[in-house]
Amino acid sequence: MSRRWLFLSVVAVVIASAVGVAVWTASADETAAPVPDNTAVAHSGECPTGPESAKCASTTSAPASPSPTTTTAPPTTTVTSVPPAAADCGRPAGASPVVNVTDVNVGVPVTGYGREGDTEPLPMAIAATPLGDSWVAWLGTDSRVYLGKLDCADRLVGTPTSFEGIDLQDVQADRDGGVVLLTRRGECHDGPLCGGASSPCNTMWMIRFDNSGQQVWARQVTNLDERRGGYDDGARFIWWYQHHGRLAFDGTNYAAYFGVAITVRNGNCVDIHEGDRMQVVDANGSLVPGHPDGFEVGCSHSWTARVVWDPRTGHYVRVCATDNGCRIAQPNPYRTVAAGTCDGTLFGGDLVLASTPGYWTAWSQGGQARLSHFTNGQADNTITTAARSSHPHLVGYGTGRMLLAWETGTSMAAQVYDAGSGKTVGSQFTINARDHDYQAFKAYADGSVAYPAAGGNTTSIRIARVMPLGS
Numbered sequence: 001m002s003r004r005w006l007f008l009s010v011v012a013v014v015i016a017s018a019v020g021v022a023v024w025t026a027s028a029d030e031t032a033a034p035v036p037d038n039t040a041v042a043h044s045g046e047c048p049t050g051p052e053s054a055k056c057a058s059t060t061s062a063p064a065s066p067s068p069t070t071t072t073a074p075p076t077t078t079v080t081s082v083p084p085a086a087a088d089c090g091r092p093a094g095a096s097p098v099v100n101v102t103d104v105n106v107g108v109p110v111t112g113y114g115r116e117g118d119t120e121p122l123p124m125a126i127a128a129t130p131l132g133d134s135w136v137a138w139l140g141t142d143s144r145v146y147l148g149k150l151d152c153a154d155r156l157v158g159t160p161t162s163f164e165g166i167d168l169q170d171v172q173a174d175r176d177g178g179v180v181l182l183t184r185r186g187e188c189h190d191g192p193l194c195g196g197a198s199s200p201c202n203t204m205w206m207i208r209f210d211n212s213g214q215q216v217w218a219r220q221v222t223n224l225d226e227r228r229g230g231y232d233d234g235a236r237f238i239w240w241y242q243h244h245g246r247l248a249f250d251g252t253n254y255a256a257y258f259g260v261a262i263t264v265r266n267g268n269c270v271d272i273h274e275g276d277r278m279q280v281v282d283a284n285g286s287l288v289p290g291h292p293d294g295f296e297v298g299c300s301h302s303w304t305a306r307v308v309w310d311p312r313t314g315h316y317v318r319v320c321a322t323d324n325g326c327r328i329a330q331p332n333p334y335r336t337v338a339a340g341t342c343d344g345t346l347f348g349g350d351l352v353l354a355s356t357p358g359y360w361t362a363w364s365q366g367g368q369a370r371l372s373h374f375t376n377g378q379a380d381n382t383i384t385t386a387a388r389s390s391h392p393h394l395v396g397y398g399t400g401r402m403l404l405a406w407e408t409g410t411s412m413a414a415q416v417y418d419a420g421s422g423k424t425v426g427s428q429f430t431i432n433a434r435d436h437d438y439q440a441f442k443a444y445a446d447g448s449v450a451y452p453a454a455g456g457n458t459t460s461i462r463i464a465r466v467m468p469l470g471s
Contacts, residue, residue: 089132089152091446093398093468097416099431100465102154103455104136108146110461111139113454116437118242118303121166123436124452124461127173128444135213136452137171137180138461145182147171147213154450154463161213166202167238169258170440172247177210179254181247183238186222189229194269201230202238204245204258206281217285221256221277231270235263236296241274244438248307248316253288255280255316257307262297275300276320276331278307293318298331300324304348304438308359319361321348328363328372335377340365350394350440352402355419360402362394369406371422383422386415391437398447398468401425405451407435412451416469425469433464 111123124138134150145165151157167183181204188201203224208216223236230237238261245258255278262273276298280291288294292315299305299320307318319337322329326342329335340346340363349362349369358375369387371394372379385392389406397403397416405414412435416425433453441451447468455462 089444089446091132091152091444091448091465091467093447093470095470096426097403097414097429097469098467099429100154100467101432102463102465104148104150104154104156104461104463105455106136106138106146106148106156106160106459106461108160109141109458110455111141112458113434113436118244118438119240122168122244122438123454124439125168125171126440126442126450126452126463127171127178128442128450129173129178130175130445132444132446132448134442134450134463135171135173135178136461136463137168138452139165139168145180145207147180147209149213150463154465158213161209161215163207163215165205165207167243169204169243169245169256170247172249172254174249174251177208177213177216179247179249180207180209181205181245181256181258182207183243186224186237187229188231191231191270192268193231194266194271199240201235201261204238204243204256204260206247206254206256206285208285219281219285219287221258221279221281221287222260230261231263231272233263233265233270236260236277237263239272239274241272242303244303245305246307246440248309250309250311250316253280253282253291255293255307255309257305257316257318259302259305260297262300273300274302276302276305278316278318278332280316295332299329299334302331306348306351306361308351308353310353310359312353312357317351317359319348319351321346321363328361330374330377337361337374337377338363338370338372338379338382345390347390349392352394352396352419355400360394360417360419360422362392362404364390364392369404371404371417373422381422386428387413391435393435393439393441393451395441395449396443397449397466399471401469403441403449403466405431405435405441407437410434412464414466431464431466433462 114120127135137147144162145168146160146162148160149157165182169181171180183202186201186203203222206219243259248255257278260277264271278294280288280294299322301323302320304321323342326340327336328338345366347364351361369385369389369392371383373381387406393405402417402419405412412431415428441449443449450465453462
């Protein structure tokens with residue numbers, strides 16, 4: 001893994017066309033944040049100049065297989081060797097964080113980390129069930145996204161299922177199964193592009209599965225169909241641009257918040273812009289029309305889009321990193337959470353509920369991770385952490401706490417924080433798993449958290465679980 005490749009491809013598209021800057025305008029039925037006249041716009045796949053040019057030119061290269069990782073645990077880590085346990089899991093709490101590491105042989109090749117660019121495929125994701133066991137999803141090397149069930153000891157049970165998919169984004173679970181967010185191939189049609197080289201046009205889908213891992217329904221959350229291709233005016237689709245996304249669940253509906261390509265006619269050709277999009281889907285697989293938290297386009301340009309459901313307010317909350325004002329922001333309408341600088345080192349992390357009103361978001365500038373607390377707009381408390389990282393991970397960790405984790409060498413470091421005051425709790429500790437810039441920890445009802453990482457070979461996944469912390 002190399003942070004030399006971390007300048008975002010979506011930031012890379014912030015290059016004005018030689019013919020001038022184009023502006024897209026939302027249609028009457030869109031709730032959107034247009035790109036202002038003074039914002040540079042992506043034009044049909046232009047590559048950047050400078051350090052990201054090589055990456056842009058090779059975005060179609062196959063990702064490398066993950067390097068084997070050590071199975072030797074640090075002093076604060078135990079490697080699980082217990083038999084499968086039955087849900088409800090109820091993992092024991094300790095006086096300090098204890099990390100259990102389990103290598104799971106999934107039986108099929110898993111897509112490797114590659115360079116961890118934000119336009120490259122995401123290898124794996126994990127979801128907590130209400131009973132405390134897990135679903136783990138991973139991207140195979142055969143244009144399939146696989147789904148397997150893990151028991152309370154993080155051991156694979158049953159036979160994994162799979163779905164058509166060329167990229168994985170996220171997985172979330174509920175008592176009846178869950179949803180996988182993934183990418184499938186689409187059609188471009190003719191355009192033509194105003195400039196630059198063509199690239200495949202793809203689509204984003206929610207796949208609903210039941211408790212046996214079988215598909216119940218599939219819903220596209222982009223808008224391509226037989227009549228509208230990616231190069232047709234009004235298209236919202238997945239291109240080579242940044243398109244990572246996350247899911248959130250409100251108890252009935254699922255929301256997907258993700259990066260999207262935006263097609264706008266410019267005379268006799270089309271320009272392809274980049275932003276983000278949020279769509280809400282009900283329990284039957286239908287889009288929820290007019291949902292107050294959904295939008296066609298929010299931030300533009302956008303990267304590291306994050307979403308959380310807040311049962312206290314009855315709303316989904318989102319944050320993005322954007323070059324519109326160079327900031328961490330809430331979209332639709334724009335509200336600045338934290339001011340940044342567009343120097344290629346501004347990245348969002350994750351978003352969690354605070355134990356007091358509001359939220360905490362992790363973000364980074366210049367390789368220094370920060371935690372910012374906000375309620376609606378400008379942060380009222382920003383903490384500069386000890387983490388030297390461009391891509392910090394943040395997750396709720398039991399009642400009243402949160403866990404910040406980041407890469408350090410071939411493993412990860414972690415620190416517990418109070419989810420109200422933002423003060424550190426206890427000492428920093430090690431998680432013996434290989435970090436990926438864009439994968440996520442997930443919180444469990446018993447107070448533990450889990451992270452999926454590259455295993456010891458190309459057919460295994462390492463589950464790193466931080467056990468619950470006592471009061």
